[in-house]
Amino acid sequence: MTHFRSKRLPQSGTGPARALAAGALAAALGLGTLTPAAAAPAPAPPAGAGDRPAAGPAARSPHAEEPHGFASLAGGTTGGRGGKVVTVRTQADLARYAGAAEPYVIRVAGAIDVAPFGTAIDVASDKTIIGVGTSGEIVHGELRLNPGTRNVIIRNLTIRDSFVEGDWDGKTNDFDGIQMDSVSHVWIDHNRFSRLGDGMLDIRKDSTYVTVSYNRFEDHNKALGIGWTSNVATQVTIDHNWFKGTKQRNPSADNCAYAHLYNNYLSAQVDDGDPVWTYGNWARGRTRMVIENSYYDGVQHPYQADATAELVQRGSVLRGTTGRTDSRGTAFDPRDHYAYRLDPAAAVPALVSRFSGPQRTLGTDTVLDVPAAYPTVQSAVDAVPSGNDGRVTLRIAPGTYREKVRISADKPKISLQGTGQNRSDTVIVYDTPAAHGGSTGSATVLIAASDVSARNLTFVNDFDEAAVELNGEQALAMKTTGDRIVFEDTAFKGNQDTLMTDSPKLDVVSRVYIRDSYLEGDVDFLYGRATTVVENSLIRALSRGSATNNGYITAASTWKGNPYGFLITRSRIVSDAPAGTFHLGRPWHPGGNPDAVGQVLIRETELPAAIKAAPWTDMSGFSWRDARFAEYRTYGPGAAVSPDRPRMSDAEAAAHEVADYLAGRDGWAPHLS
Incomplete structure (x- = not known):
């Protein structure tokens, strides 16, 4: 505002113009509880007192903003970080931004009905696709990551209803929920997959540095398949997922260099009398698999391994299960690769049923880091x-x-x-x-x-x-x-x-x-x-x-x-x-x-x-x-x-x-x- 003042008065040396030399910003005086008039006057704060300290770091939340496990290695997975934030409500907008060359954080607000039925929406590198609260849905279609795609985060979505009646085995239509071929650095987190055409989540052909966490796979035949390759390259972390009302591939891991499964919950398995292809976890080919502190409730063949695979299991709970619980070789030690925290197996049903799948609080607050x-x-x-x-x-x-x-x-x-x-x-x-x-x-x-x-x-x-x-x-x-x-x-x-x-x-x-x-x-x-x-x-x-x-x-x-x-x-x-x-x-x-x-x-x-x-x-x-x-x-x-x-x-x-x-x-x- 304009002021009408006499000649400029001399300054003392207390203003910020004289105190803000590089690296010399003095802390503002600290504040305690200030004294109201009815109480004794507040004492003067000590000279140079620092500001109030912030609280210490909390334990990792199931709604953590950063990926963990294998997706956090080799430079990490950042998705669309550094790009613009957009909100999409139509198939055209989702396809436009998901397929763009530049990074984007894409918020999906509402259900997007994909047409024609079963259509794949291509997702390019450097993307975050996240549902807004529990509203974000992909209906009648799939998300596809083509060979060479890298650095993708897909979170907090419901992907549902591309199932074709009469095609229970998914042999007629390859309508997956999310399909990826030969990709790297992908985090699939807090999604719900239900009633899809073939596999709910297919991680194929030497895809590397993948983490699958806090998802719900429900009401379907084939949940999560990994492999379709003779190479032993894939590194995958699978934790805190709920496989509910699924028959097979919970997961099936074929020729994985490292497959780390922990704190997963398998329940209400489909019972169609199939003695072989109804199962929980399967280490196939030359996979090295480690299973820790998971919970199997009424599951046939909770975990099994081919003669060429290695499987180590420790700390899991088996309730009302039948069939194979194989143990072969020494597999690997996940802590040689990354740090993680195990929840007690007995706590897994309550924890996973509460926190898996889309969450009300996710996607509503987009976080942008400066200057990272x-x-x-x-x-x-x-x-x-x-x-x-x-x-x-x-x-x-x-x-x-x-x-x-x-x-x-x-x-x-x-x-x-x-x-x-x-x-x-x-x-x-x-x-x-x-x-x-x-x-x-x-x-x-x-x-x-x-x-x-x-x-x-x-x-x-x-x-x-x-x-x-x-x-x-x-x-x-x-x-x-x-x-x-x-x-x-x-x-x-x-x-x-x-x-x-x-x-x-x-x-x-x-x-x-x-x-x-x-x-x-x-x-x-x-x-x-x-x-x-x-x-x-x-x-x-x-x-x-x-x-x-x-x-x-x-x-x-x-x-x-x-x-x-x-x-x-x-x-x-x-x-x-x-x-x-x-x-x-x-x-x-x-x-x-x-x-x-x-x-x-x-x-x-x-x-x-x-x-x-x-x-x-x-x-x-x-x-x-x-x-x-x-x-x-x-x-x-x-x-x-x-x-x-x-x-x-x-x-x-x-x-x-x-x-x-x-x-x-x-x-x-x-x-x-």
Whole structure:
């Protein structure tokens, strides 16, 4: 915004422009539980205190985002990582993106009825195909990976109903669910296969580095076949799958160099009186197979091996089984290849029946890794489709990202998530002043979309206003115009105009919630017209070296029809400025618009001695007395009572809680999560 100010005052050495040398970003002061007015004032945080540490790593979830087993080896399987995210609902769109030369993350939303019946949709290299929740289905068709295809992830889909009545043995129509020939690095995870034309999943002809995990194979003759080759090349991990109501190939593994089967559940086997071709696991040819901690319930021939194969079984449970349980040779030790965690065999039925097949929580949140898959934060934002209807999380690794980031209004539901131990580990910084592009152009990060969140990050504009004399020294670290924006455990660093929370136009209400965060600046460094709550946070008012006026914390431009502007609550304001030299705020009327009538409430917050006894002041010819400024139960050395200091009554304060500011018409309540 435009300010009318006297000659530039000298700076102290405390601003971020002087603190952001490479590798020298100081951690924002740590936050504990902040003290309300009724309790004793909170002690000052120790100098140089680090941010709150993140929780330690959890055990691997069955919904892990990265493949394990053989698919994780030899460079790993990343699918469409690094490509654009698209959502498909038609066969034409699925075929277009699945067959493209470039990488894609393809979200399947809804059932895609494939025509003609049994048609194969080709899947090219570097693809992730994932169902959105439990909605993604491929009906009457198959997915096919042709020779030479590599790096494919297929997850969370239902693939069903290409079965042709009267063709129980699948000899007439080769309509598999997923078929792959001579491919490498494939992860098949959390899918459901049901009533298909031939094999549900065929892994053929020297396919290598394959993992098949947490799938359901049900109501069919042939489940999972591996081989159709004389070469002994395939390496496959098969874990936590449920073979329910299937007859054979659970799996059949022909000439596999390594076949590692663990924690699988075989139940309700088809019983058609066939003494040979009704079976569980079969090591065929020269396969080396290891079976661990699986559960066989009512299965004929639970596991068997040809005379030329090797099979080792340990730890499995057999309940009501009959027939062969072969043991031959020493096979191999899977831990020579990768680490893994075995679940107890007795727990497998409950675990697999719960977690196998499509999951409600998968596919709804797409994860993009920066810089592992996308070199910059902006490149990851660019990969998000316009009008995306699912949450996209950008996991940003520790480091300093010197770039501008723009999240346009047509890209809602993006989450920025720093992955470091502290918010100071991951910094997005740039140094543009308003003189070189206006206040919006100066913003290091601009969020115009709604339903965006940021966590465990630091946002900085490190323009050095002391070193350059400009007409337009405003330099925003962050500007928002979208609705329902959440900042949690974030830091905002700058001098003038550090954080602007705005809306698309004056009479449109946008809401922003800031919790457990750090905010610093000197002039109007929390400003705009959005309804904004700052809770349980630390606000640092930087000194400009003046003995009389060091700046203004807020500059609200709330629309007159909006009763809620800025609420700073249960927080702490600190300052190194001299006593009585800092304002709580002033009213900003952009362009002199009289309908911008600022509203600010400082509630149950500690104030430093730097706050003036008359803490509100006029701006650009508009009196602060015409704005809606007040305090409620502030405390600390800067909270002295004076005639020029409006206080909100208990009755008024009852209508100015956090929920009142945020609820709007849709009941938004991020403070409760």
